Structures are given as structure tokens and as C-alpha cells.
Amino acid sequence: MSAPAKRSLGQNFLVDDAYITRIVDGAGVRPTDTVIEIGPGRGALTDRLRARAARFIAIEKDDELAKMHEAAFADDPNAALVHGDALRVMPSDLPFPGPYRLVANLPYNIAARITLHLLEEWGTDAAAMTLMYQAEVADRIVAKPGTKAYGSLSVQVQAFCEGWRLFTVPGGAFRPRPKILSAVVRLERRPVPLFEAGGVDRAWFRTVVRAAFQSRRKTLINSLMLAPDLPSERDVVEAALRTAGLDVGIRGDSVNPEGMVRLAAALQSTTPAAAV
Numbered sequence: 001m002s003a004p005a006k007r008s009l010g011q012n013f014l015v016d017d018a019y020i021t022r023i024v025d026g027a028g029v030r031p032t033d034t035v036i037e038i039g040p041g042r043g044a045l046t047d048r049l050r051a052r053a054a055r056f057i058a059i060e061k062d063d064e065l066a067k068m069h070e071a072a073f074a075d076d077p078n079a080a081l082v083h084g085d086a087l088r089v090m091p092s093d094l095p096f097p098g099p100y101r102l103v104a105n106l107p108y109n110i111a112a113r114i115t116l117h118l119l120e121e122w123g124t125d126a127a128a129m130t131l132m133y134q135a136e137v138a139d140r141i142v143a144k145p146g147t148k149a150y151g152s153l154s155v156q157v158q159a160f161c162e163g164w165r166l167f168t169v170p171g172g173a174f175r176p177r178p179k180i181l182s183a184v185v186r187l188e189r190r191p192v193p194l195f196e197a198g199g200v201d202r203a204w205f206r207t208v209v210r211a212a213f214q215s216r217r218k219t220l221i222n223s224l225m226l227a228p229d230l231p232s233e234r235d236v237v238e239a240a241l242r243t244a245g246l247d248v249g250i251r252g253d254s255v256n257p258e259g260m261v262r263l264a265a266a267l268q269s270t271t272p273a274a275a276v
């Protein structure tokens with residue numbers, strides 16, 4: 001008998017075979033790939049992913065589940081269990097070298113943070129990802145400018161990746177059954193992140209993007225002027241918007257990730273603190 005699901009670890013286990021197959025197929029694992037599964041749980045996806053990959057790593061925080069997988073992998077030199085917190089694990093902690101293809105049914109409460117950790121800290125090692133989120137978060141990740149879902153998370157993720165929402169998964173596919181819908185997203189890392197191609201420092205880009213969406217009802221210029229780390233003089237911010245080719249009256253949610261990079265570059269050159 002397995003232990004009851006732990007809410008604190010976001011444990012909603014997949015039990016519907018049709019969706020399990022769709023996720024494994026959607027991951028597009030090739031025989032030469034090193035696959036990482038974050039949070040293998042009771043193993044709904046694990047053996048099928050392991051069977052398709054050259055090497056396989058599972059990262060699990062739950063002590064009991066980690067032990068279970070460790071025992072199951074004991075005789076397989078190409079499989080390893082890393083017992084730890086996916087928010088802290090770095091490629092240097094892993095037994096096989098990257099690049100990796102990551103697959104996960106993520107704990108909802110930390111799904112966006114894990115995604116940003118992988119994108120920002122793992123570099124090109126996080127080459128491709130097939131990740132399940134709460135549907136509303138999946139929509140935000142792939143959202144296009146001018147839509148309600150488009151915001152800071154969309155720009156931050158899309159600066160690193162191209163993304164596709166693959167399909168929706170109903171609550172009935174899990175035990176315990178969540179009240180919300182889930183959705184699977186595929187992310188493929190760009191060879192060079194958009195901000196890097198635009199000569200913008202990563203931390204500065206994040207500061208500008210967060211500021212741009214801080215007050216969604218305001219125009220972009222007013223949101224930026226309110227941000228503590230950005231210039232507060234209207235003429236300076238207005239000049240940066242013009243340099244970036246953006247209308248002075250535009251709102252943040254109309255600016256695509258490339259426009260945000262141009263804006264961050266223009267603000268970077270007017271802000272001494274940004275010269276890192």
C-alpha cells in the first residue's frame with residue numbers, strides 16, 4: 001500500500017493511461033536523449049520514459065518515493081535517482097551530462113518557479129521540456145500579446161523558448177482529483193535567448209519585464225516610472241520607448257517579447273545601475 005498523497009508536495013498522481021501515453025509521446029524522446037523526469041511520484045510516466053531514453057534521471061523530493069525509485073534503478077547503470085528539491089538542483093549535481101530533455105507533471109504551487117529556475121540557471125542544458133501545469137498557468141506561458149493571459153511570465157519564458165500548448169488534461173485523470181484543469185506545454189530552448197541577442201543583461205531584462213506588468217491598468221510609461229529600479233523621469237522613459245520603436249501611450253500587454261528586449265536595451269543605456 002502506498003502512503004497517502006501529500007498536499008504539501010503537490011501530489012496529484014496521473015492514473016489515466018490515455019493521458020499518460022499522450023504525455024510520453026508528446027515528450028518526443030529520441031533514443032540518444034538523456035531524459036530527466038522531475039517528480040516521478042508513483043511512476044506513472046517513469047518506466048515508459050526510461051525505456052525510450054539512452055539515459056534517465058529522476059529528481060524527487062519525497063523521501064519515500066525517492067527510495068522506491070532508487071531501488072527500482074539499482075541494476076540500471078543508465079538510470080539514476082537524485083533525491084532533492086528541483087528548485088535547487090543544478091546540472092553539476094547530476095550523474096549524466098546534458099543537454100537534457102525534461103518531462104514533468106509539476107507540483108502546481110511551484111511549477112512556474114521550477115520552469116524559470118530551469119530556464120535561467122540551467123542554460124542550454126535544459127534543451128527541451130514537456131511540462132504539465134495548471135491550465136491557467138499553461139495559458140500564461142504561451143500567451144500572445146494583446147490577450148488577457150499575456151504577462152510577465154509569458155515574456156520571461158518566451159525570451160528563452162518557443163512554446164506550444166499541446167493539450168488539456170481533465171481533473172479525472174489524477175488521484176487525488178484536482179478541482180482545476182491541467183495542460184501540457186512543450187518548450188524548446190532558443191539557441192540564444194532574445195535578451196542576450198539584444199545585448200541586455202538577464203537580471204535587468206527581468207526587472208524591466210516585471211515593472212512593465214506591475215500595474216496592468218496603467219500605460220507602460222506609467223508602470224515603468226513607478227518601478228523603484230528604473231528611471232522615474234517621464235522624458236527619460238519616453239525617450240527609451242521611442243528608441244525601442246514603441247508608442248508612448250502603449251500598454252505593457254501589447255508589447256511582444258522582442259519589443260520588451262528593445263525597451264530594456266534602451267533603458268539599460270540610460271540607467272547607470274543597469275550597467276553590469
Ligand code: SAM
Nearest residue numbers: 009012013014039040041044061062085086105
Ligand atoms: N509524475 C507523477 C505523476 O504524474 O503521477 C507525480 C506528479 S505529482 C503532480 C508531483 C511530484 O513532484 C510528486 O511526486 C512530488 O513528490 C514531487 N515534488 C514536489 N515538489 C518537488 C520538488 N521541489 N522537487 C522535486 N520533486 C518534487
